Amino acid sequence: MIVRFGFVAMSLQLTNASPSKTMTFANFSKLDDREAGIRKLERIAEENLNNSLRILKLCHASGIRMYRFSSKLIPLATHEQLADWDPFAELGEKFREVGSYAKEHGIRVSFHPDHFCVFSTPRPEVLAKSELDLLNHIRMLEAMGLDEAAKCNIHIGGAYGDKAVAGERFVRQFGALSSRFKNRVTLENDDKTFTVLETLEAAERAGIPMVLDIHHHAVNPGDTAENELYEQLWPRISLTWQKERERLGYAQERQLPPKIHASSPKSDTDPRGHADFVEAEPLVRFLRHAARTTEHLDCMLEAKSKDEALLKLIEDLRLLEAKGEAVKVLDGGSVEVFPQV
DNA sequence: ACCTGTCAAGTCTGG
């Protein structure tokens, strides 16, 4: 199995390269000239896009072919007081430049709208804002000129006292959206509420692929035993990706491989928190099991040390390789993992 | 230069 690794949002190797610079609404409101304020928002967004491009160039130079953009590329993008502002009119060219670079160099990119995007909510106004937030992320991918392999990863949301009902509501409310949404979304298990099994059931019913977060699973496993995850759930998760490839017309697994998230617990007292780096051994254990049924897999690292965590993981995998473990480092961003027998 | 409170947004918990 070929595994490609990626990282999230910012690079610690580059200096002054934040892709998430922002301006608060309070600050925007202080400006006398609203038009000048909007131009400033656009300048900040342009800088964020330039820095995203610098990061993609670093990825390419390092052999990394997976990256998640910051959700904060356009400050105040969906603020209701700025509903008349169309940032894409001014920024379209820059978005296209970023997307073209990713496409030309084979870097799989994504977004992860944050926890304000909740399709399980019972509140209509929250649902409407969630839809707008997701649409904004989809528009960014469209403006980049990327096809539907580039997706937005979301969670189910809150439980509101009844997880089964909330899960139903997610399926119903998300299902009411058009294919423009459905074709751009993946669904991830979370660390507190919806387990792998519950998320998988929702993903299957909504007809969208599931992203497995193995750290979230470790802290929120529900009744699922480790071998059950390997034996029963991973093949089902894999199938959600196969169905997605069939739906969108991708013939090969490598054109849209299943995606997982990996991170390590921050500490014993804060096991849900993300550590600076990612431990190699538990990850390899999972990968070797997945390798029995999967040929291509993409693994997003969610570590505080971002791209440096990826560098360190590759180094640690080299050490395992030298010890004769079932991994072979291919380059700075990918490894081959041999199946558990 | 460094530290602290705040930020547009949602949900959950505890008082």
Place this chain on the structure above:
DNA sequence: CCAGACTTGACAGGT
């Protein structure tokens, strides 16, 4: 019913 926690990077205002 309301305040605070949760979580994250960055800004703004203070020292």
